[in-house]
Each structure stands twice: as C-alpha cells, then as structure tokens.
Amino acid sequence: MTGSNSDSGTSKPSVSTGQLAVVTMLAVGLAAAVFSWSWNYHRGRNSLQFYGPEAATLIRTAPKVEILRPEPESNIDISRAPGLLNARAALLSDASYEWTASAAPQESPLFSVRFSRGEHSVVVTFDFENRTISNSTTPRVATLKQKTADGWRQYLARMIKAQPPRTSSQS
Numbered sequence: 001m002t003g004s005n006s007d008s009g010t011s012k013p014s015v016s017t018g019q020l021a022v023v024t025m026l027a028v029g030l031a032a033a034v035f036s037w038s039w040n041y042h043r044g045r046n047s048l049q050f051y052g053p054e055a056a057t058l059i060r061t062a063p064k065v066e067i068l069r070p071e072p073e074s075n076i077d078i079s080r081a082p083g084l085l086n087a088r089a090a091l092l093s094d095a096s097y098e099w100t101a102s103a104a105p106q107e108s109p110l111f112s113v114r115f116s117r118g119e120h121s122v123v124v125t126f127d128f129e130n131r132t133i134s135n136s137t138t139p140r141v142a143t144l145k146q147k148t149a150d151g152w153r154q155y156l157a158r159m160i161k162a163q164p165p166r167t168s169s170q171s
Contacts, residue, residue: 046094055115055122055137059091062115067159068123075114078159087155091124091133096148111156128153 048056065084067076078084090096112125123136131149134141144152 044092044094046097046099047092050097050138050140050142051092051122051135052137054120055135056092058115058117058120058122059088059124062117062121064114064116066114066116067156068112068114076159076163078113081159083155087152090148090151096145098143098145101143111152113156126152126156 044056051059063079064077065079065081067078069075110126110128112123114121114123116122121136125134125136126144126149127133128149131144131146132141133144
C-alpha cells in the first residue's frame with residue numbers, strides 16, 4: 001500500500017480548526033480583560049486621588065448613606081434609595097469632573113451626604129451654585145461638570161421630597 005495513509009501514524013498531528021478557535025477565543029478574552037482593567041483603572045484615577053483610597057471605598061460600598069440636615073435627628077437615610085448605585089459611580093468617575101478648572105472655595109453648601117460603615121465615614125459636600133464638591137478626608141475642592149452637578153442636585157431634591165413629613169411624635 002502506497003499512499004499518504006500508510007505514513008499517517010508517523011507524522012505529527014496538525015492543529016485542528018477547533019483548537020485554533022479555542023486558542024483565539026482565549027487570547028481575545030485575555031486581551032479584553034486587560035483592556036477593561038486598564039480602562040477602569042484610568043477612568044477613576046483622579047477621583048481616587050481626590051478622595052483617597054479609604055473614602056473612595058466608602059463612597060462605593062458603604063452600607064449607610066445619609067443626607068445630612070441641620071438637625072442630626074432629621075438626617076435622611078438613602079441607603080436603599082433607587083439610583084444610589086449610579087450616583088455613587090458618578091462621584092468616582094473622572095468624567096464627572098472638570099479637573100483643569102480652578103475650583104473656588106465652597107461658599108454655599110446646600111447638601112452634604114455621609115457614606116459610613118461602622119466608625120468610618122466620609123462626608124461629601126456639594127455647592128451646586130458654584131458646581132464644586134469637597135469631602136471630609138482631604139482639604140481640596142473639585143469642580144463638577146454641569147451634567148453631574150445637575151444630576152446630583154435633582155437626585156438629592158427627589159430624596160428629600162420623598163421623605164415623609166415629620167410629626168410631633170417623631171421629634
């Protein structure tokens with residue numbers, strides 16, 4: 001018997017199309033994972049520097065979130081409020097800030113929000129008139145983009161409006 005079938009046992013097996021497809025998919029998946037990690041790392045680098053690692057972690061994951069009011073007993077718990085996940089993400093995204101703009105010191109803070117876990121907390125204070133934001137962990141002030149400032153202003157106003165009125169028995 002002469003032909004190509006007689007020596008097939010002595011030649012090396014070639015890479016099948018299926019194996020090549022699996023290797024290609026793994027390579028594409030790895031490249032996508034590296035790109036995603038890099039994108040997310042650079043997307044919030046300035047925000048992480050502005051808040052600091054502990055405060056940024058609290059903003060992202062704190063189980064208790066409150067709108068602070070002048071009377072501490074009237075703080076509004078928004079820990080389970082709809083839209084809070086997106087609002088938190090906006091604070092930690094570099095795209096929410098005008099990093100090149102010079103931020104004036106806050107003059108008219110209208111709202112403060114406290115993110116807390118146990119004894120650890122960070123208070124984020126908004127000055128919507130000047131579109132600035134500060135936090136209790138660093139002395140710096142940053143300028144919010146108009147869309148982010150408007151979004152937070154509307155979100156907090158909705159949360160305050162949704163709060164049931166206090167009666168004299170709740171005092």
